Amino acid sequence: MAARDRSHVPAWVEPMLAKADGGRLRSGPEWTYEYKLDGYRAAMRIAPDGTTVLTSRNNIDFTAEFADLATVLGPALDGRSAVLDGEVVVYDEDGRIDFELLQERRGRYTKHAGSLRRDEQFEDLPVRFLAFDLLHLGGRSLLTQPYDERRRLLTGLPKPDPRRVAVVPAVTFGELDADHRTPAHFLADAAHAGYEGVVTKLRNSTYVPGRRADSWLKHPFIQTQEVIICGWRPGQRSFASTLGGLLLGAHDPDTGDLVYLGDVGTGFSQAARAELMAQLQPLERRTDPFAATPPREDTARARWVEPRVVGEIVYRQFTRAGRVRHTAWRGLRQDKKPADVLAPKPSHRVEPSPASSGPSLSATEQLVQVGDRRLKLSNLDKVLYPRDGFTKGEVINYYARIAPVLLPQLAGRPVTFIRYPDGVDGESWFEKNLPRGAPSWLRTVLLPSTGSRSGRGPGTISYPLIDDLPSLVWAATMAALELHTPQWTIDEAGQRQLPDRLVVDLDPGPGTTIVECCRVAERLHDILTADGLTPFAKTSGSKGMQLYCGITTNHADAPSAYAKQLAQQLAQETPDTVTAVMAKARRTGKVFIDWSQNNPTKTTIAAYSLRGRETPTVSTPVTWGEVSACRQAHQFAFTADDVLDRVDDIGDLLQPLLDTTAPLPTR
Template sequence: RALAALPYEGFIVDGELVVPDEAGRPSFQRLQNRAKVSRALDVRRGAVESPAVLYVFDVLAFGGYDLRPLPLERRKPLLEQIVPRVGPIKYLSHFEKDGEALYEQVVKLGLEGVVAKKADSPYRAGRSPNWLKIRADRTDDFVVVGFTRPKGSRSGFGALDLGAYENGKLVYAGRVGSGFTAAQLKEVSAVLERGVRPAPAFSGPVPQDPGHTWVEPALVVEVRYKEWTDEGLLRQPVFVRFRDDKPVTEIAKKGEGRGERDVEVPPESTSPISPLPREVKFSNLEKVFWPDEGYTKGDLIEYYRAVSQWMLPYLADRPLVLTRFPDGITGKSFFQKDAPEYAQAFVRTVTIWSEDSQRELDYFVCDDQSSLLYIANMAAILLHVWSSRVATLEAPDWCILDLDPKEAPFTDVVTVAKRVRALCDDIGLPTGIKTSGSTGLHVLIPLGRQVTYEQSRTLGGLLARVIAAELPEIATVTRQVQKRDGKVYLDYVQNGHGRLLVAPFSARPLPGAPVSMPLAWSEVTPKLDIRKFTIVNAPARMKKLKDDPLRAVLEGKPDLVSALEKLHARLG
């Protein structure tokens, strides 16, 4: 109603609806309570008892004009003029310097964080490198008072029940189930089982849902969270580390954390237990995986051992998906995203929500040679990786153009690949290339984790369309195979959250045991035989080359803004 009452037509503002607490800080709990009511009387009562405020911080359109292309420093003064001085709509002011001092004050006030925006940036929907959100989540130490059993493929425990001391009494504070490594799930589970007790050690209300196992209050954990709910429970808790340096009696329920920045904690620094042995026990090494050549499972493992120094940079800190062939390439195979319960604890896993499966999946993350060999021993011939790292899951390292020939001659694939490179050179984008290990080529463009997956797909789509327009006789962006007319398909759709790339150096389940091989651009000629790179000769090739010609894709950070401007100019 307040927005409708403004004396303007045709305007769009950006803001956030909040319900403040007594101290004036946004309370997600109170906002949820307001959102749950539907009866007119309850809505009116809520408006009086917990009034909502719309804080507006940007204007996208006004008076029929699209203001999004204007720099932020020009949009903000206009926004300030159109927002009333009183009422439930408030202009959110900004600071142009002393950002670190502002952040420190935000932490002290218990607010969620700050957003830093470039003053000359236009408005862009979604995430942008010009707008950075710096969170100030709270952290506190809690006593472990119980645990729940794991579900599905998860091992160890499901979640830890937490408690804190309040006025000398231990009270229930909620549970935390995310943030643990696979090693911690298994190691700590054994410790918890030794401390089981029949009844909870805390006073006050006890969770009514089934499945809790209570333990002696001996372990202390640090947990990051948003806020306390009205029920005295943590909202959005995430495990940070075990505090074996702090006695249980020091823990107190404060509701005010230390406001540490949201920093990824390396798994190595969070485990209270000594490192696990990493010796891999191999099995069935003589089983033949490639019948025509007689290559065995042992040959596959030795191949991955031989190329591990070049392959691991593409696997480390990246969700990994396996295709397993227990009986070799002529037997049945299966695709595996979710790490099995029996997986060795030294192999890192990361829990990620899957939209396809509508549940959390524990992806393998292959950070070292032992993990790679363990996965190879699982008969995983084909390895796929995400384009992003666990620490920056929504910011890919590269943009992919998968050149898929299907019925097109390989000479056309080479022509298209070289044209992609020439276009990228013209607009200032570096490129790398590798064989798919099957019939096509993969062109990779480094992004330096500067953009989102959506933006990466947009870039790939623009490049693909330009090439298809310049080479209409041999290139297409049409996905349906029957409509390609024997042309090379420029597949840019693989740029997306959860989309996969055949990992560089991955073996392929095809006759001859070919691998996905990084190439120098000088090797990309009509005479190139992409199936000549196999598990037999690939290690010797890399030793001869010494340097991986694709490695720069992991380290490049091009000027994407300049490149896009040149690309748009080319499109007219």
């Protein structure tokens, strides 16, 4: 191919880009759906004589690096020129597209550049070009043709070696509907197959070079962001002699200023650390390169560099303060230029799929289908946790995603809300009675109250029962950040049952933290186990923690009596560190064992519930190994993002609680 004349290769076209869909997957007959790929964006430009050039998103020549792709399609086009838009990808051993393997392949290519035997380095990492658009065919530009026509022509091209060059699968809304499926089903298929997300495209849209248009919308499962490396920190402890983390920047999309985005300290291999050090050390400078100097607490030990190197990170949130949170390094992006790297904008993600039709909505409202219910979501950008910029949309997203493990903790138990409609810095209140405007389909239970503050004596309370995803999402839309439940359930007739759980609440007094609670919890673990119970631990999401045991008992007051005896025993054994007395004046320097949480009138924060604190912390189940290892309070401070990651990694630690019920001992 090197000897061929490239002068007849069609001109490079700056690629059209997709906008983020704000977490709302579009639906309707005007849309088509494609898988979102995790590779290198590339144009395959083919001359009439078959000469093929592969060009990156920024017009960098990829042909030599992916030479085995450049000989596939040209000979089959019968003298027609063509420009295909697509992605170069690598698959892992399970048949899933793997960006890290593509990065590994690039590292090998760079290392062995100039070697006569370079191609042998890639036999275990074959690449594939997946085309999703056709911009030019047979000397004719197709940019102004509608998407459907470009797609028809693309799928009609010969595919002499589909293992190397193929077309990205796509399906229209009508085709989904004919199979009794929805865009949400396609989204679920994409997640199951390991794709990066879904791209929705208007079927009548033209191709707009270099633009992010509303006609192409991306719905990613993970958030990725191109970043400019603006500084680095030396490692500590085992990484003392190498790179520990990177300080990141991007250009403000409105002003063009280089702004600070935050840092990344995980996801590096040893080889990546060495490669980055080699690239960054020659670029060192004395001052930071940002338009506005970052906060001092963020720049300790920073070594600044000229902003010339581009990389990519994974992150879970971009806050209103302009920071990426929960980051991990993905690799260098030599196919990207610093000038093209733009900062993201704060956004929410809402997982339930949007309803395809419904009543007229305001600009701040969305109608979504959640299971078999249709809910109206509003003010999703409203910040409920100002310190972190955590929005109402993110609260809903968290509860929707954590539902599989949270709902079993709520099942059959009347729920008391603590609502924060104006955020955690605003007014909040306990709410037991079903609020006005609750949907008619919401399950409730009418139970006697224990009296009223007005002094009018006992009455009844209509409690909500949050036992399915629509109910949970509805509660989140009400800014019910905290969900509290009793230690008993109701039966099918709506009658209160005897307690089925024992809870031991550990509350650190002034001068103590959850670390001291862990030491008390370890002692309680031994006692409870010796009494034939199986204790499970969780943080409160605030300062303390709780222990749970599944029990059977014949008396509603027995759990309180048993827990009180435990508390008094530990207080007698170690009066300097434990108290069983509720008076706050007696708690300084001690852990208060609150046995009264077992009173049938009391409720406790549910596992996996958010808390109304400065940051979106969560009441989180923990292992006994973690309890034993806890030496600093921050080790047990878990945010919503942390908990979603934990559940993905280790599952539901409280699931065995449902299967370990034992008779409540008598002491």
